[in-house]
Amino acid sequence: xxxxxxxxxxxxxxxxxAHTDGPLxxxxxxxxxxxxxxxxxxxxxxxxxxxxxxxILAVTFTNKAAEEMRKRVEQLLFPLPSIPLISTFHSFGVxxxxxxxxxxxxxxxxxxxxxxxxxxxxxxxxxxxxFESGDLPIREARSVIxxxxxxxxxxxxxxxxxxxxxxxxxxxxxxxRLLKESNAMDFDDLIQQTVRxxxxxxxxxxxxxxxxxxxxxxxxQDTNPPQYQLVRNLASTHQNITAVGDEDQAIYRxxxxxxxxxxxxxxxxPGAAVVKLEQNYRSCQxxxxxxxxxxxxxxxxxxxxxxxxNPCGDPIDVYAAGSAHDEAFFVARxxxxxxxxxxxxxxxxxxxxxxxxxxxEIFGRFGIKYRLVGGVGFxxxxxxxxxxxxxxxxxxxxxxxxxxxxxNAPPRGIGKVTLDRLYAMxxxxxxxxxxxxxxxxxAGAFPGRSQRALQTFLGLIETCRGFRDLxxxxxxxxxxxxxxxxxxxxxxxxxxxxxxxxNLQELVNVARENVDRGxxxxxxxxxxxxxxxxxxYDQTASVTLMTLHNxxxxxxxxxxxxxxxxxxxxxxRSLSEDGLEEERRLCYxxxxxxxxxxxxxxxxRRRFFGxxxxxxxxxxxxxxxxxxxxxRVSGSEVENTSPSYDYSSExxxxxxxxxxxxxxxSPDSWGEGSSTEAFDGRFIRGARIEHPKYGRGRxxxxxxxxxxxxxTVKFPGLGIKKMLQSYARLRLV
DNA sequence: ACACTGTGAGTTTTT
DNA sequence: CTCACAGTGT
Numbered sequence: 201x202x203x204x205x206x207x208x209x210x211x212x213x214x215x216x217x218a219h220t221d222g223p224l225x226x227x228x229x230x231x232x233x234x235x236x237x238x239x240x241x242x243x244x245x246x247x248x249x250x251x252x253x254x255x256i257l258a259v260t261f262t263n264k265a266a267e268e269m270r271k272r273v274e275q276l277l278f279p280l281p282s283i284p285l286i287s288t289f290h291s292f293g294v295x296x297x298x299x300x301x302x303x304x305x306x307x308x309x310x311x312x313x314x315x316x317x318x319x320x321x322x323x324x325x326x327x328x329x330x331f332e333s334g335d336l337p338i339r340e341a342r343s344v345i346x347x348x349x350x351x352x353x354x355x356x357x358x359x360x361x362x363x364x365x366x367x368x369x370x371x372x373x374x375x376x377r378l379l380k381e382s383n384a385m386d387f388d389d390l391i392q393q394t395v396r397x398x399x400x401x402x403x404x405x406x407x408x409x410x411x412x413x414x415x416x417x418x419x420x421q422d423t424n425p426p427q428y429q430l431v432r433n434l435a436s437t438h439q440n441i442t443a444v445g446d447e448d449q450a451i452y453r454x455x456x457x458x459x460x461x462x463x464x465x466x467x468x469x470p471g472a473a474v475v476k477l478e479q480n481y482r483s484c485q486x487x488x489x490x491x492x493x494x495x496x497x498x499x500x501x502x503x504x505x506x507x508x509x510n511p512c513g514d515p516i517d518v519y520a521a522g523s524a525h526d527e528a529f530f531v532a533r534x535x536x537x538x539x540x541x542x543x544x545x546x547x548x549x550x551x552x553x554x555x556x557x558x559x560x561e562i563f564g565r566f567g568i569k570y571r572l573v574g575g576v577g578f579x580x581x582x583x584x585x586x587x588x589x590x591x592x593x594x595x596x597x598x599x600x601x602x603x604x605x606x607x608n609a610p611p612r613g614i615g616k617v618t619l620d621r622l623y624a625m626x627x628x629x630x631x632x633x634x635x636x637x638x639x640x641x642x643a644g645a646f647p648g649r650s651q652r653a654l655q656t657f658l659g660l661i662e663t664c665r666g667f668r669d670l671x672x673x674x675x676x677x678x679x680x681x682x683x684x685x686x687x688x689x690x691x692x693x694x695x696x697x698x699x700x701x702x703n704l705q706e707l708v709n710v711a712r713e714n715v716d717r718g719x720x721x722x723x724x725x726x727x728x729x730x731x732x733x734x735x736x737y738d739q740t741a742s743v744t745l746m747t748l749h750n751x752x753x754x755x756x757x758x759x760x761x762x763x764x765x766x767x768x769x770x771x772x773r774s775l776s777e778d779g780l781e782e783e784r785r786l787c788y789x790x791x792x793x794x795x796x797x798x799x800x801x802x803x804x805r806r807r808f809f810g811x812x813x814x815x816x817x818x819x820x821x822x823x824x825x826x827x828x829x830x831x832r833v834s835g836s837e838v839e840n841t842s843p844s845y846d847y848s849s850e851x852x853x854x855x856x857x858x859x860x861x862x863x864x865x866s867p868d869s870w871g872e873g874s875s876t877e878a879f880d881g882r883f884i885r886g887a888r889i890e891h892p893k894y895g896r897g898r899x900x901x902x903x904x905x906x907x908x909x910x911x912t913v914k915f916p917g918l919g920i921k922k923m924l925q926s927y928a929r930l931r932l933v
Numbered sequence: 934a935c936a937c938t939g940t941g942a943g944t945t946t947t948t
Numbered sequence: 949c950t951c952a953c954a955g956t957g958t
Contacts, residue, residue, distance in 0.1 A: 288948070291948095337943095452948095454947085455947065551946075611935070613934065613935095615935075732947070747945085768945090774946090809944075810949035
């Protein structure tokens, strides 16, 4: 068996796989065999004996993608003497950092904290610095910190040149210090600290660069500056890098991803070869045409032409639903029909997680089995996180974050007053909470009741430490018993509590599987921290609900892209600046997930925040970018429940889909560019605005009023005001 | 210390 | 609607 596997590839793909020496950029359009390139190239390198398997490093963004590749490589190459490292950026970071943590002043058993931990830490920071969440909501503080960490290669951010961020720099500084003191890293640190390690310790960098002689990077368009720098560091000694990507599918700018990384690859890596893959093997012609038409409105891209030999396929169905409920109903009915026809592999894709609710509800009523990816996942449940914190705290009591989480869960009489005291003492003595607690109890530093409660807690942790040598799952079971956690749930005697118990049982099962695979506590904790919900997504489920972001890299015979409304998709918060191009790419990603059949739906009215009335919405401007001969439009009628929404004087029912003789099925607001002129960056539903007198508010409703536009705005604390756009000097924020 | 209540505020996307 | 929080009462 020599080079048979090359027969599966087209000419361009073969060129990409056969190029083994030096930098290579593979510009791979949607559905053109991106994953195939990486897996076959790994195969090629090994079969041609260009290196040992364990000298190959392939980096992806999601565990799911990594797993998929591992599986495929295994299939291609039977038994292997060693295995290539196929890993996500983050888990690669963890791997390196666990080994060299001390060089950076961390302990090797550092903790990985996620968004929830970040929030807890930030609350503490606010408390310490006297910040109010009114000054800057914690959510935004997180994003400011993320920006600081992700925008540059070096680890010391320069705040002074950014007036928008510099007032909040103390928050960043204190946050980072608390993290360090807790021996913790957030997700961004996992990359950034790795880069720092490489910068400060050239020898370490070189050893990794020499160790991995061939580098393959998936989804290169989504790399942010630290990741980019990491890649360059790894390639430094050999430049054997294969970057695979597609700038049209760059959808992680909010995470600091910089599309220019892929656009300037050739100048970054002199002598780079470039291969373009333009044949699409996935979608029908109609779908591909629609996708191409949409994305060609973007300016920030290299033009390319995707083509396919696949049949034309059905027209794209566009459905104008009356309400979100109606939309879900329509999708459920269509889905039911598809299932009856023996179809499987139906994807319901949406912009934002909260949209899933209606579909879950209606699908439940229809008896349609579905799988939900994302949302509040297993590892984010309170009880699961508590249990993991117990593991951490018992294993290492100096883990402040874990200790704080479980010290009073279940309630055992250690409240805020006691905790504040403990915290202050720990600040004074510069020791961990645990040490402070131990010495404080000895010194009798607490009032009687707290003293006894803390004493009990201390005894509990010490008892649990006695179980440390048990296999992980038994260890966990023991802790849950001894801590009284299970008992407290039993006492509650509600359905919710019994669900929680089931979840904990499930966690014990996961732990057992880990033991069976020979993994230790540390790797168990790592995998739970880096786990994402996409990971256990099962290809065999016939109906799947997920966000567009989660859908990247997947494909479905049938796709429903729902909620195609101005303000939701494109999202109102991305309308200012050039965020619209990114939304358009997201739309491109969504459309190209589909193999044979695509439905696009939107709601003419949607409830916001579960408010009492449904507000009028405009169809997504992306719908207007699809040539009308590719679509088939239908819709449900909207009853005129509220006179203020009455559009009937302007068009007959259904309002947006008047059949006219000019041949265009599109309403006026769709036409090329016109919707963009009227609404892009303006005051659409959901947008946040600022009024010179009332301050900040949110647009609830927009309606035409003669030549002007009437805008309804909710100002927090002040109530709802209606105003005309031309008079009110509104500004987007 | 904690369980309860009402208030008010907030929904992009993720490792 | 659903979460987090403040303020109540025990």
